[in-house]
Amino acid sequence: MFKLNLKEPTGARTLERGSVYDVIVIGAGSAGLTAAIYTGRDGWDTLILEKEAPGGLAASTHLIENYPGFPEGVEGSELMDKFEKQARRFGVDLVDFERVEKVVKREDGIFEVYTGEERAYQGRSLLLAMGSEPRQLGIPGEDEFRNRGVSYCATCDGPLYKGEDVVVIGCGNSGLQEAQVLLEYAGSVTFVEYLDHSIAEHVLQDRVKNHAQSTCLFSKVPEEVKGNGNVRSLTVRDRQTGEITDIETSAVFIYVGYTPFTDFVGDLVDLDEQGYIITDDEMRTSLEGVFAAGDVRADNLAQIAVAVGDGTRAALSIREYLQERVKHPG
Secondary structure, X not given: OOOOOOOOOOOOOXXXXXXXXXXXXXXOOHXXXXXXXXXXXXXXXXXXXXXXXXXHHHHHOOOEOOOOOXXXXXXXXXXXXXXXXXXXXXXXXXXXXXXXXXXXXXXXXXXXXXXXXXXXXXXXXXXXXXXXXXOOOOOOOXXXXXXXXXXXXXXXXXXXXXXXEEEEEOOOHHHHHHHHHHHHHOOEEEEEOXXXXXXXXHHHHHHHHOOOOEEEEOOEEEEEEEXXXXXXXXXXXXXXXXXXXXXXXXXXXXXXXXXXXXXXXXXXXXXXXXXXXXXXXXXXXXXXXXXXXXXXXXXXXXXXXXXXXXXXXHHHHHHHHXXXXXXXXX
């Protein structure tokens, strides 16, 4: 274990092969990075493993307006970049583009975390903060035209459809929030919603309703994405009349909820019926030494500020857990 000078943060450093980290965080989103800031600043050897680039879903959000401290809003990528830099400032190691495939708890209480790179990292405690991914509709054409007009990220792909007609499926917060970037580029945006109303925040609803380039279709069920090489139309069915309509479009952006990244922890900790991790108020899971935070937790609110709170609470619980078992480096 190393001695951290809190007045002069050390920056990232790598432990020798075979060394045991005090904390291993799986997931470099809002919750995971926040927890790592706390544990790193506390002086605990901390490693973050991230299957993609750091930042999670928040990094792909065009404009975040409800995170405190940014009166004019902030780009998701900019905000998460600050999170990452702050964690690294306190000596946190971060390995990106390395997917975790298995976790084993040894009899001595040490966790072994195996990745797709056939590496095993060792840790005294474990924080599960993998987040979630956009849920698929499961309709014909969705997989066929993925990345050829079917997208789950307006911030990523919206600029590709400048001046063209596009469709957004889902009128919740995610759909309307991400649609703000589409309204900057597209010729028109048609919103398709299963319910007969939007459940999004009123400020988002007002922006969409008052925009000249938007149209909202409620009580519609997406049936099929059609095209010829690329997306050309979306078939929808009216829930009340059964009428079938083809909406001509160059792209279909889908926002119908999320699925947690918990495929490798089902035998490790308790999950709810939807696959989210069950924790207590201290972010403790059913297995001692394993904690969870953010959008991967059951009953989460899918908000960055909430994920940050989860990460903070988890870090404090991890501190308590480690202090009972390991001499603090300070």
